[in-house]
Amino acid sequence: MLRVLTAAQMRQAEQAAEQRHGMPSALLMENAGRGLADVARALAGPHGRFVVVCGPGNNGGDGLVAARFLLEGGARVSVTLVGDTAKLTTESKRNLEALRGFGGAALALESVEPPATGDVVVDALFGTGLSRAPAGAFAEAISAIHRWRRAGAKVVAADVPSGLQSDTGEPFSPCVEADATVAFGFLKPGQVLEPGASLCGRVHRVDIGMGGASSRDIPGAELFVVEESDARRTLPARKADTHKGTYGHVLVVAGSRGKTGAAALVAKAALRSGAGLVTVATRSDALESVQSHSAEIMGIPLEGSGPLGLGDLDALLAAAEGKDALVMGPGIPRGPETGRLIGELLSRVELPAVLDADALNAVAEDPSVLRRAKGPVVLTPHPGEMARLTGRPTKEVQSKRLDMVGRLAAGLNVTVVLKGDRTLTAHADGRVFINTTGNPGMATGGSGDVLSGVCGALLAQAFPLPDAIWTAVYTHGLAGDLAAARRGQLGLVAGDLIEQGLCEVWLRWER
Numbered sequence: 354m355l356r357v358l359t360a361a362q363m364r365q366a367e368q369a370a371e372q373r374h375g376m377p378s379a380l381l382m383e384n385a386g387r388g389l390a391d392v393a394r395a396l397a398g399p400h401g402r403f404v405v406v407c408g409p410g411n412n413g414g415d416g417l418v419a420a421r422f423l424l425e426g427g428a429r430v431s432v433t434l435v436g437d438t439a440k441l442t443t444e445s446k447r448n449l450e451a452l453r454g455f456g457g458a459a460l461a462l463e464s465v466e467p468p469a470t471g472d473v474v475v476d477a478l479f480g481t482g483l484s485r486a487p488a489g490a491f492a493e494a495i496s497a498i499h500r501w502r503r504a505g506a507k508v509v510a511a512d513v514p515s516g517l518q519s520d521t522g523e524p525f526s527p528c529v530e531a532d533a534t535v536a537f538g539f540l541k542p543g544q545v546l547e548p549g550a551s552l553c554g555r556v557h558r559v560d561i562g563m564g565g566a567s568s569r570d571i572p573g574a575e576l577f578v579v580e581e582s583d584a585r586r587t588l589p590a591r592k593a594d595t596h597k598g599t600y601g602h603v604l605v606v607a608g609s610r611g612k613t614g615a616a617a618l619v620a621k622a623a624l625r626s627g628a629g630l631v632t633v634a635t636r637s638d639a640l641e642s643v644q645s646h647s648a649e650i651m652g653i654p655l656e657g658s659g660p661l662g663l664g665d666l667d668a669l670l671a672a673a674e675g676k677d678a679l680v681m682g683p684g685i686p687r688g689p690e691t692g693r694l695i696g697e698l699l700s701r702v703e704l705p706a707v708l709d710a711d712a713l714n715a716v717a718e719d720p721s722v723l724r725r726a727k728g729p730v731v732l733t734p735h736p737g738e739m740a741r742l743t744g745r746p747t748k749e750v751q752s753k754r755l756d757m758v759g760r761l762a763a764g765l766n767v768t769v770v771l772k773g774d775r776t777l778t779a780h781a782d783g784r785v786f787i788n789t790t791g792n793p794g795m796a797t798g799g800s801g802d803v804l805s806g807v808c809g810a811l812l813a814q815a816f817p818l819p820d821a822i823w824t825a826v827y828t829h830g831l832a833g834d835l836a837a838a839r840r841g842q843l844g845l846v847a848g849d850l851i852e853q854g855l856c857e858v859w860l861r862w863e864r
Contacts, residue, residue, distance in 0.1 A: 354583045355558075357576035357787065358539040359520045360481040366539065366571050370563045381561050382411065382444050385537045386418020388559030389475065389511050392535050393419065394426065396507040398471025402429035404501070406462075406494055407445075408478040408515070409436045414445035415511045415537070416477025417452050424455045431466065434459045435478060435494045462494055470505030474498055476529045478515035481541060486525035487516050495527040502530065510534040513543050514552050522549030523752055530554075538563040542755055545578055545787050547774045574759060575784045584827040585862045587820050600629035601677035601813025604704070605806075606661075606669065606712075608635040608643050608684045615684030615710070617646035618799045618847055622806025623680070624649050625855045626828070628813050634672045636686065660688025669698050678813035679704045682712025683802040691715035696722025703728040705812040709805040710738075717741040723765045729818050730767040733805055739771055759785055768819050770808075770826060772801060778823045786823040790830025794837045799847030804829045807855070832858050 358366060370376040393403060405420040407413035413434070420432045432452065434441075438459075441449065449459070468474055476498055478491060487495055495515055502508050508531045513519050516528030522543040534553035536544055538561045543549035545556075603623045608616025613635075620631045620643070630651065633643050637654040644650050653672045655665055673679060679702070681695065692715040699706055705728050708716065713734050716722055720742055723730055732742070740747040743761060750757050751773075758771040762779035771777045778786040807829050811821040832854025837845050839853060 354580060355540055355578040357542055357545060357578055358571065359542060359573065359576075362571045362573055363481055363539065363541070366563055369571070376562045379444055379447070381538075381563065382414050382448070383418055384561035385415045385511070385535075385559065386448075387422055388537070388557075388561065389415055389419040389477075389509065389535045390422035390426075392533055392557050392559075393473045393475050393509045394423065394428070396509060396533060397428075397473045401471035401473055402431070402468070403473050403475060404465055404468050404506075405430060405432045405475040406478055406498065407432065407434050408491065409434070409438065409440040409442070409445065410480060410482070411442050411444060412480030412511050413477050414442060414448050415480075416475055417445060417448040419475055419477070419511070420457055421448070421452045421455055424452070424457050430457060432457055432459050433462045433465055433494075435462065435490050462490075462497060467504060468501045468506035472501075472506040474501050474506050474508045475511065476508055476515050476531060477511040478529075480512045481519035483516070483518065483525070487527060491515070492527055495529055498529050499527070502532075507532045508554075510553065512537050513541060513549075517543050517549050517552055519543040521753065521755065522546030524548060524552060528552060533557060535559055537561050540578060542576060545775060545789065546754065550775065576755075576787065577784065578787045578789060579823050579827050581827070581831070584824045584831075587816065587824045588862060597629035600627055601810070601815065602630040602632065602675065603628045603678050603680060603806075603809045603813045604673055604676040605631060605633045605809070606635070606679065606681040606685065607633065607802075608639050609686040610636070610639050612684030613639050613642040614646070614799065615802050616643045617650065618802035618851070619680055619683055619806040619809070620650045621647050621851050622803040622855065623810040623813070625851050626807045626810035626825075628810035632672070632676070634669065660686045660691055661694055662688055662690030663694050663697065666694055666697055669694075670701060673698075673702045673704060676704060677815070678809045679706040680709070680805050680809035681706065682709040683805060685711050687711040687715050692718045692722060696725060699723065699726035699728070699730065701727065705729045705731070705818070707731045707733060707805050707808045707812070709733045709801060713738045714741060720765055723767055730765075731770065731808060731812075731818075731822055732761075732767055733770040733772065733801065733808065735772045735801065755785065759783065768822055770804075770822060772804070776826050776830070778819060778826055780819040784819065786819065786826075788823070788826045788830055790827055791833050792837050792842055794842030794845035795830075795833040795850070797846055800833070800850065803847050803850045828855070828858055
C-alpha cells in the first residue's frame with residue numbers, strides 16, 4: 354500500500370530525513386533532479402531536446418539539477434528561470450552555479466526556441482507549496498508550456514504540475530497539463546485525486562532517499578493508495594472442511610414495488626462475493642419479484658404497506674437474529690419514521706451494517722442516531738447523498754472530498770465510502786484509502802447496489818474493518834474494469850459487474 358503525504362507532511366518527512374536519518378536536503382534535491390531527468394529522457398524523441406522551466410523555489414532547484422544531468426548525457430538543453438532570481442533558495446543558487454559549470458545558461462522565456470514534436474518541456478515552476486493562482490510572469494510561463502504542448506512537445510512536471518493544489522487535486526487557473534509527473538519520495542493527494550490525477554498524466558514515483566522516514570516522523574492523517582496486491586492479500590484461501598455457515602449470512606433490507614431490482618442486485622453481489630447465505634427482507638408485495646432474480650435468494654416478508662417505519666422494528670429485529678451482516682437502503686420505501694427506525698435497529702443489534710441509498714437519505718435528517726449503533730457502521734454515499742449527510746452543497750463536497758470524508762467518519766465514528774472517480778474510504782481512526790479502479794461505464798443505475806452487496810459479503814465473512822471495505826471498493830472497481838474490457842463502457846450495466854466482473858476478479862486472485 355502506497356503512503357500519500359500532504360504538503361505539510363512532506364516537509365516533516367524531509368526534515369526527518371535530514372535530522373534523524375542523515376539525508377541532507379542537497380542530496381534529496383540531487384536524487385529528485387536525477388529521477389526527473391530520467392523520466393524526461395524516456396519521453397523524448399530520438400533527436401529531441403529539452404526545455405527546463407524553473408521557478409525560484411526548491412522545485413526550480415530540482416529542475417536545475419535535472420538540466421545538469423541532461424547536459425551530462427549530451428542532450429540539447431535550454432533552461433529558463435522565471436521570477437526574481439534574487440529570491441532563489443540556497444540550494445537553487447548552488448545548483449544554478451553547478452549548471453553553469455557544465456555550460457548551461459539561463460535564457461529569457463521569450464528567447465527559447467519553441468519546442469516541437471519529440472521535444473520535452475520540464476515544468477519545475479511550482480511544487481507542493483502553491484497556495485494561490487499563478488500570476489504575472491508565472492502565468493505567462495504556464496501559457497507558453499500550454500502552447501508548446503499543443504505543438505507536440507511532451508510535458509514532465511516536477512512533483513506536481515504548476516498551478517495544481519497538491520493537497521486537494523483542484524487546479525488554479527492557469528495550470529499545467531502534464532503528460533507525466535515525477536513524484537518525489539511519496540505520492541501527493543493531488544496526484545491521485547481528480548481532477549489532479551488527469552492533469553498529472555502518468556505518475557512516476559522516484560525514491561529520493563526518504564525511505565527512513567517512518568510514521569512517527571509524519572503525524573497527521575494517514576492516506577494510502579490501495580494496490581491490487583493489497584486487496585488480493587486480504588482474501589484468505591478457502592479450506593476444504595467448511596460449509597455455507599462458515600462464510601456468513603447477510604441480511605439485505607432493500608427493495609419495494611418498482612425497485613425490486615435494487616434488492617436483487619445487492620443480494621446477488623453478496624452471493625457472488627462469497628457469502629454463504631443471503632436473505633432479503635422487503636415488503637410482501639415485492640418479495641416474490643426479488644426472489645425471481647435468483648434461486649439462491651432467501652426472503653422474509655415485511656407485512657404492511659408504505660414506507661418503512663417504527664412499526665417494522667420488531668420484524669427486522671427478528672430477521673437480524675442469526676445473521677452476520679446487514680445491508681440496508683437500496684430501493685426501500687422511505688418515510689418520516691425511516692431514519693428513527695434505522696437508529697433504533699442499529700442500537701439493538703451488534704451486526705456490522707452497511708447503509709446505502711435511501712437509508713442514507715433517511716438518517717441524513719438526524720445523523721446523530723448512528724452514534725448509538727452497537728456494531729460498526731459503514732456509509733456508502735455518492736456526492737449528492739454526502740451533501741445531505743453533511744449539510745453542505747454538492748459542489749463543496751466534490752472540491753473538498755478528502756476533508757469531508759475524514760470529518761464525517763471521525764464525527765460519527767463510522768466508516769465512510771465517498772463514491773465517485775477515485776472513491777475514498779475513510780475510517781474513524783483517521784486513515785483514508787484512495788481507490789484507483791473503476792471507469793465511467795459504471796455510471797449506471799445499480800452499480801452502487803452491487804458495491805453494497807460486496808461490502809456486506811466481506812463483513813459477513815468476518816473481514817476486519819476497514820480492510821473489508823477498501824477491499825470491496827477495489828474489487829468492485831476492478832470488476833467494472835474487467836467487464837468493460839469485454840463489453841465496452843457505453844453498454845455496461847450493473848448486472849455485468851456481478852455475472853462477469855466479480856467472477857473474473859475472484860478467478861484472477863485464486864490462481
